[in-house]
Amino acid sequence: MKNYNVSYIIKIEYNWIPHILNSLKDLEEKISNFKAKHMHPHKSEKALKSSGVYVITELIASIGLGALIGYQLDQYFSTHALFLFIFIILGLISSLYNIYIKLK
Numbered sequence: 001m002k003n004y005n006v007s008y009i010i011k012i013e014y015n016w017i018p019h020i021l022n023s024l025k026d027l028e029e030k031i032s033n034f035k036a037k038h039m040h041p042h043k044s045e046k047a048l049k050s051s052g053v054y055v056i057t058e059l060i061a062s063i064g065l066g067a068l069i070g071y072q073l074d075q076y077f078s079t080h081a082l083f084l085f086i087f088i089i090l091g092l093i094s095s096l097y098n099i100y101i102k103l104k
Helices: 006-038 045-077 082-103
Strands: none
Touching: 045 082
């Protein structure tokens, strides 16, 4: 078993510290550049208004389409509002999911 000098080992480990610190600084710089490039600033008032229009349109379209499909299936299978209720709920769920994804 080799006998190492403790001061030599400390020098080796100490020589790695500046390299690690430089790597961390580079990483911080890359992260800040990424955030500046990909993170959106606060939405303007116009964007918020258009988001409101999107929300209303999405709700009306999805629930309306679900109601139409449910009504047609009720007519075809001679059921009383079973499919209408199911597809309205599915339309509501899908519209809320789409709104969540859009405004996220």
